[in-house]
Amino acid sequence: MFLTVNQLQVRYGQQGQAAVDGVSLGLRPGEIGVLIGPSGCGKTTLLRAVAGLERVSGGSITLGGETVSDASRHVPAEQRRIGMVFQDYALFPHLNVGRNVGFGIAKLPTREREARVAEVLKLVGLEGMQSRFPHELSGGQQQRVALARALAPNPRLLLLDEPFSNLDVDLRERLAHEVRGILKAANATALFVTHDQLEAFAIGDRIGVMHEGHLHQWDDAYALYHRPATRFVAEFIGHGVFAPAQIGMDAGEVTVQTPLGPLRDLEECPLPSAYEAGLCEVLLRADDIVHDDHAPVKAQIVRKAFRGSEFLYTLRLASGETLMTHVPSHHNHALGEWIGIRAEVDHVVTFARGGNASSPPAPAAARH
Incomplete structure (x- = not known):
């Protein structure tokens, strides 16, 4: 496994309430995993723990054979080589597309940086749009710019937190299929959070259903639908x-x-x-x-x-x-x-x- 989450716990507050409790899952290189569940189920907290934005209380997170989180070890987020795509895109409005995409690779020589920007823009279907500004783009195009920016530094793992939630329903499922194609073309390993089942089915190789901090099932879409592991999965899916x-x-x-x-x-x-x-x-x-x-x-x-x-x-x-x-x-x-x-x-x-x-x-x- 490239990403291994083993019996992970994340607790909040003086009472130590578990937002994530005993979660285990794994992703092979190039696989796309999706976490789905109702609001407050712990899926975003789990994603933030993998990113290094939350400290874990128990269990461990291993990335590429390296333990990046456990009860005694916490590798800072900036040292994990993880790319993130947020639901609000977080694009810089004063920078054009080329400079937005190149933001995380600013230390590269100019020619090398420009070549990489052009490469990832072509990958996401925005070839030649370096000079455009975010306000000149549609919501779907802005989301692709955010994806290109996250892919530009060649991250070990890509994390996506409800990236289509600001888009209309018809566009969300279509873009989910397109993003899956982009991630597969880039051979990227990714973990994705959504509350939308159609998005999850469209993009995920493995889908995890969470409820009250617990992972009820980590499986493919067919198994979740036809062979639910718990009553909650049976009720939540379909x-x-x-x-x-x-x-x-x-x-x-x-x-x-x-x-x-x-x-x-x-x-x-x-x-x-x-x-x-x-x-x-x-x-x-x-x-x-x-x-x-x-x-x-x-x-x-x-x-x-x-x-x-x-x-x-x-x-x-x-x-x-x-x-x-x-x-x-x-x-x-x-x-x-x-x-x-x-x-x-x-x-x-x-x-x-x-x-x-x-x-x-x-x-x-x-x-x-």
């Missing part, structure tokens, strides 16, 4: 609900009884013995629920959100349970209308009833 269920056996086959009827022919499912009497809660995501006019189960539309190509419907069954489903936008049903639905679930994720945020799902038994 759209879904927890529905009451009971796991049982029928003719030697594991079935899961849900408010939508039994789920059968499952690739992965816990055995009934995972829970007392098989009683549990099953995670049903919006893409597990299919609108089908001919289905025997009906649900009432209680909320609808237009997403362009689709609606996200919140539904209520006659029994009172709430579900969510994605429906193509030409199926424009009215609030209060009843529609047919059925479940299409490949593998089942279940949790103990009444579990807390850290509760893990029951392990799935592969189908024989």
